[in-house]
Structures are given as C-alpha cells and as structure tokens.
Amino acid sequence: MNSKGQIGEGEVLASIKGVINIGEDVKTKLTGGETLINPRQHSNMPENAQQTAAWAYRNTLIAQLQPYLDHNYKNPSNKIVWPDTVKTEVGIAGKAINKNTIGQLVHYKYPKWSNTAASSIAAQQATEANRFIGEIKKRDPQRGLNYETFQAAAQKVSDAVAKDSIPEAKMIQVTDVFRKVAIDLAQKDPNFADFYKTHYQRLFGPLEGFK
Numbered sequence: 439m440n441s442k443g444q445i446g447e448g449e450v451l452a453s454i455k456g457v458i459n460i461g462e463d464v465k466t467k468l469t470g471g472e473t474l475i476n477p478r479q480h481s482n483m484p485e486n487a488q489q490t491a492a493w494a495y496r497n498t499l500i501a502q503l504q505p506y507l508d509h510n511y512k513n514p515s516n517k518i519v520w521p522d523t524v525k526t527e528v529g530i531a532g533k534a535i536n537k538n539t540i541g542q543l544v545h546y547k548y549p550k551w552s553n554t555a556a557s558s559i560a561a562q563q564a565t566e567a568n569r570f571i572g573e574i575k576k577r578d579p580q581r582g583l584n585y586e587t588f589q590a591a592a593q594k595v596s597d598a599v600a601k602d603s604i605p606e607a608k609m610i611q612v613t614d615v616f617r618k619v620a621i622d623l624a625q626k627d628p629n630f631a632d633f634y635k636t637h638y639q640r641l642f643g644p645l646e647g648f649k
Contacts, residue, residue, distance in 0.1 A: 474498065474499065474502065475499075475523075475524055475543065477543070478547070479546060483550075488550045491548055492547070492548035492551035493641075494640050495547060495548065496540065496541070496544045497641045497642050497643075498641065498643035499540045499543065500537075500540060500595070500599055500613055501613055501616065501643055501647075502642075502643045502647045503535060504613045504614060506518050506535045507536065507537070507609070507610050507613070508614065510536060511606055511607060511610055517535070518534070518535055519531075519534055520532065520534075520539060524543075525546075528542060528543055528546045529542060530543060537606050563596070563637070564589070564593055564596070567589050567637045570636075570637060571585045571586055571589060581627065581629070584623060584626075585633065588619050588620065588630075591612070591615050591619045592638060594612040594615070595612050598612050598613070620645060620648055624645055
C-alpha cells in the first residue's frame with residue numbers, strides 16, 4: 439500500500455491471483471489488457487447476457503476483494519482505495535474499495551446490468567449445484583455433506599450480492615465464511631477443486647484467489 443492508501447500493482451497481483459483469464463499473462467495484467475479491476479466495456483453484448491455476466495463479475499469482485507472490504511470496514515479512517523491503474527472513466531480511482539464502488543465498476547463493464555435480474559440467475563446456479571451434490575451424496579454421504587455446507591455458504595454470498603440494500607458488514611461476514619469454507623475444503627478434499635471449477639469459478643473467480 440502506498441502513502442495514499444492505494445493498493446499497488448504488485449499487491450493487486452499478489453492478492454487477486456484470480457484475475458479473469460482473457461488469455462494474457464498474469465504478470466502483464468495491469469499494463470494493457472482486460473483485468474479483474476480494469477475491464478473493457480461490453481456495451482454491445484445482448485442485454486440478457488449482460489445480466490448473467492454482470493452478476494458473476496460482481497460475485498467475483500466481492501469474493502476476491504473481501505480482505506480489502508473487511509479492512510475498510512474495520513478501519514474507516516485508513517481505507518484502501520482503488521489504484522490509479524483503474525480507467526479514469528470508471529470514476530473510482532482513489533476512492534475507497536466498497537460495495538458502492540464495486541457496483542460502479544460492474545456498471546462500467548456491463549452498462550445494461552440491472553441487479554433485479556440477479557435472483558433468477560442465482561436460483562439457476564443453485565439448482566445445478568444441488569443436483570450435482572445430490573449425486574455425490576449417493577456415493578459418498580460425508581463428502582456430499584461437506585459440499586452442501588459449501589453450497590449453503592455460497593448461496594448466502596449470492597443472496598447478499600443480489601441485494602443492494604444489505605449492510606456492508608453483513609456482506610463482508612458471509613463472504614468471509616464462504617472463503618474460509620472454500621479454503622478448508624480445498625485443503626482436505628483433492629476432488630473439491632474440480633467441483634469448484636465446474637460450478638463456482640465463473641461466479642466467484644478462481645479458487646487460487648482465496649489463498
């Protein structure tokens with residue numbers, strides 16, 4: 439962090455290992471192409487597609503930036519701000535990292551995004567994951583129970599993200615639980631990474647970003 443309270447490029451790369459993969463090397467993410475915090479606009483994308491993509495992008499931002507959200511909530515007089523590398527037109531460089539500025543970033547990338555569409559997308563994802571978990575429980579009840587615990591934590595994050603009115607403290611709390619459960623399962627279950635990648639990576643970013 440520099441003297442302005444900004445997270446430096448190195449810190450971003452170290453903390454956000456789950457930068458959206460657009461085919462560029464992670465080490466050059468903040469110098470040119472699209473990154474998690476420095477995206478291109480997708481204004482020509484069909485409106486329905488923007489709703490789905492924006493909801494997943496917002497989930498990813500909140501999950502990956504949770505340590506910064508937590509820090510800012512607990513340290514109101516010493517907040518971490520968005521780096522100068524964020525495009526000027528987004529309007530958040532130098533501002534505190536919080537739920538509102540994350541929303542600005544999402545709206546920049548997907549101009550037609552409407553948060554009211556998020557609940558239906560969340561329900562669809564939950565249905566897909568629950569069906570898969572049900573099949574796992576038939577073969578391995580304990581593993582299925584572990585995955586159910588994770589799905590419950592993921593659902594709470596999805597519900598929180600879908601509600602603009604949720605208090606920031608509550609959002610940080612449920613995201614923190616989600617991250618901890620994910621890390622714990624990744625360490626204990628060698629099959630969890632594939633499960634996560636199939637059902638959750640598009641919504642919360644790569645698991646490596648939680649380390």
